[in-house]
Amino acid sequence: MRLRRTVAALAAVAFVLPVAACGGSSGSSGSSSGKLTFFSWDGEDTMKPVIDKFQQENPDIKIEFSNAPPVAEYISTLQSRILSGTAADVFAIAAENKTNLINGKHVVDLKDKPFLKNVPKFNQTTYGGQDGAVYGLSVASWGAGILYNKDLLAKAGATAIPQTWDEFLALCHKLKNAGVTPYLESVQAMSTPLAAFLGAESAADGNSMDSKIFDGSAKFKDYWVEPLTQWSRLWTEGLVTPAVVGLTGDQVRTEFANGKVAMMIAGPWDIPGVRKAAPKLKIEMAPIPGIAGRPAYLAGAASPGYAINSKAKNPAAAEKFLAFLDTPEAMALYQKATGAITVTTDFQPALDPALQPIVKDVRAGNIYLPQIAWKRAEDILNVEATAQLQLLVQGKATPEQVANALDTKLASTS
Numbered sequence: 001m002r003l004r005r006t007v008a009a010l011a012a013v014a015f016v017l018p019v020a021a022c023g024g025s026s027g028s029s030g031s032s033s034g035k036l037t038f039f040s041w042d043g044e045d046t047m048k049p050v051i052d053k054f055q056q057e058n059p060d061i062k063i064e065f066s067n068a069p070p071v072a073e074y075i076s077t078l079q080s081r082i083l084s085g086t087a088a089d090v091f092a093i094a095a096e097n098k099t100n101l102i103n104g105k106h107v108v109d110l111k112d113k114p115f116l117k118n119v120p121k122f123n124q125t126t127y128g129g130q131d132g133a134v135y136g137l138s139v140a141s142w143g144a145g146i147l148y149n150k151d152l153l154a155k156a157g158a159t160a161i162p163q164t165w166d167e168f169l170a171l172c173h174k175l176k177n178a179g180v181t182p183y184l185e186s187v188q189a190m191s192t193p194l195a196a197f198l199g200a201e202s203a204a205d206g207n208s209m210d211s212k213i214f215d216g217s218a219k220f221k222d223y224w225v226e227p228l229t230q231w232s233r234l235w236t237e238g239l240v241t242p243a244v245v246g247l248t249g250d251q252v253r254t255e256f257a258n259g260k261v262a263m264m265i266a267g268p269w270d271i272p273g274v275r276k277a278a279p280k281l282k283i284e285m286a287p288i289p290g291i292a293g294r295p296a297y298l299a300g301a302a303s304p305g306y307a308i309n310s311k312a313k314n315p316a317a318a319e320k321f322l323a324f325l326d327t328p329e330a331m332a333l334y335q336k337a338t339g340a341i342t343v344t345t346d347f348q349p350a351l352d353p354a355l356q357p358i359v360k361d362v363r364a365g366n367i368y369l370p371q372i373a374w375k376r377a378e379d380i381l382n383v384e385a386t387a388q389l390q391l392l393v394q395g396k397a398t399p400e401q402v403a404n405a406l407d408t409k410l411a412s413t414s
Contacts, residue, residue: 136305199368300367
């Protein structure tokens with residue numbers, strides 16, 4: 001979502017028509033004409049070309065668009081609108097809110113819709129429920145790793161991408177000693193390296209790690225302490241300033257594109273912005289180097305899906321819009337704006353060469369995000385985890401305290 005990232009979004013905006021109260025009762029004439037409301041966490045730059053094309057092909061439907069930036073602001077805004085009966089006809093369903101939306105019966109089951117036929121099972125089950133239900137049209141997946149400025153690495157005499165976390169930290173020290181800011185990541189959401197460490201651990205444990213935590217046979221502290229300890233070495237070894245707690249992902253990307261930092265956490269959505277700002281920059285993306293003998297791994301998930309409000313005022317137009325979003329024509333526009341790794345079988349995007357080292361794993365689903373794997377209360381746990389990680393970065397909490405806080409929070413949701 002998203003880390004979620006996520007596609008860089010603008011502050012809440014509206015275009016096409018002024019934003020008014022959205023959603024409401026389920027009454028509908030069944031006509032696919034009239035007004036369709038759409039709430040997204042992608043911003044105007046991303047969605048306007050798609051919406052304009054849809055309206056060009058469907059002049060009898062006018063889309064009223066609004067958005068809020070991911071992750072926390074979008075989810076809280078959507079929740080408020082659902083509770084007040086003003087939620088849009090179509091909105092994004094994400095890792096952090098899918099359980100609440102599904103269990104609250106706020107979204108429509110799409111499992112028999114023709115537009116799902118080209119969507120991989122991984123993406124369908126990510127936003128699925130019991131009896132094969134599918135509640136979100138997810139047309140892309142993402143993997144987040146480390147984006148390298150190859151020229152700055154060469155300045156420090158580095159000739160290869162690190163394969164282990166120890167090698168990565170050694171490279172950070174080497175870059176710092178050469179007068180280069182080695183690495184930055186925003187800690188305003190779940191940490192990408194931490195998620196990747198946990199993903200590799202879960203895979204080694206037969207993907208049972210989260211099931212054990214949530215059925216009570218294990219605790220967060222059984223799995224999280226070592227990954228937290230390894231991630232926190234970026235700060236305990238003085239490689240990254242604690243001031244990163246105030247940095248957004250956009251600010252980190254700007255520093256990287258300006259050649260002021262050698263390595264950053266990135267997803268596919270970051271590449272277009274970097275290319276636009278610094279077209280001559282030599283970059284390459286790679287998975288997060290592994291810890292404790294584990295392989296390199298990617299944080300990631302099926303991208304947020306498009307869901308239809310169970311109380312949509314115009315469900316027929318909503319379904320028509322989702323069918324359009326699944327077309328190669330719409331995905332070409334979306335992919336151009338975001339650099340997304342689309343996964344539907346009827347569209348093959350021309351991806352940036354910098355993404356090639358991660359594409360195979362992303363499309364195969366060899367990616368992990370805690371918020372997707374958590375079995376309940378993922379929104380509550382995500383807020384707690386983010387707050388705890390910020391305390392850890394600032395030296396105000398230990399890895400053990402962070403893990404214990406998550407165990408306590410999970411127990412309070414039972």
